Amino acid sequence: MFPDALIQQAETVLNRCRAAGIRLATAESCTGGLIIGCLTAVAGSSDVIEAGFITYANDAKENLLGVAPSVIRRHGAVSQEVVLEMARGALQNSSAGVVVAVSGIAGPGGGTAEKPVGLVHIAAMREDGHHLHCAPVFPGDRQSVRLQAVAMALSLIAEVLED
Amino acid sequence: MFPDALIQQAETVLNRCRAAGIRLATAESCTGGLIIGCLTAVAGSSDVIEAGFITYANDAKENLLGVAPSVIRRHGAVSQEVVLEMARGALQNSSAGVVVAVSGIAGPGGGTAEKPVGLVHIAAMREDGHHLHCAPVFPGDRQSVRLQAVAMALSLIAEVLED
Secondary structure: OHHHHHHHHHHHHHHHHHHHOEEEEEEOOOOHHHHHHHHOOOOOOOEEEEEEEEEEEEHHHHHHHHHOOHHHHHOOOOHHHHHHHHHHHHHHOOOOOEEEEEEOOOOOOOOOOOOOOOOOEEEEEEOOOOOOEEOOOOOOOOOHHHHHHHHHHHHHHHHHHHH | OOOHHHHHHHHHHHHHHHHOOOOOEEEEEEOOOOHHHHHHOOOOOHHEEEEEEOOOHHHHHHHHHHOOHHHHHOOOOOOHHHHHHHHHHHOOOOOOOEEEEEEEOOOOOOOOOOOOEEEEEEEEOOOOOOOEOOOOOOOHHHHHHHHHHHHHHHHHHHHHHHO
16 A cells, blocks of 8 residues: 555664664644654554654644644644654654654645645654754645655654754 | 444544544454554544554553553453453543544454454543443455444444444
């Protein structure tokens, strides 16, 4: 179901986590579970995958991950501030040593001049606080935006484990 | 990415939730986020979809959903008792009015004589406590078992909303 290239990326991430002896969690909004869905498509992933917090609604971001309502109000749910809070919340509420957090506008609705359809904020964070963030604007339709976000999220996890 | 038939099932579930004025959450183990991933593939699903608790590890089932360790010890993570506890936990820890919980053995490893590869326990529950449960043994490989579990989960949500 997932493209072969994504499964290969997932295998790389799983192998890096195994080599580092750490477990992984995801905090997903616009990808809606596809990152952890792709990682768990790989047989034997259960030794690495801890949990996924799929916080599609804003109150789920607040209740499951402890994102402050004021941060969402001030910066919007699709922002660097919110994905960093989501990442911290996933680390605090699981035994994972590395997490990835994603919030974006998959479309077709919901875009604005400042935050267009395709904008996705992604943050990967280790439990020592070291993290990477990016905010690409992906082209294409809803499915394409979501799959590109999964690919970028997997890349960012692999990268944050390298440093 | 998801088969058209699954997307159509997802649309049916979303429409029934809208008609009932309730929001939906998932609690997923072996499906690893694919149920909420499929539901959120539908544009405009954010008015219905609340959250997903992807509790792949046993300690995630305990910490995120409040499943009692003794229940997992006594019945195993793949059991009617555990999916019912997962469903209750998802209702308690979200503002959803209906939830679906899934725990199974997607394979290729992990099967036993009593609990073969392909066995998946699925429970759909409303906040009034009304629920449905089934435990099919799906044929096929890991991906096939997971996708059949997604389809059955979507059917069970639609059915529990009908009664």
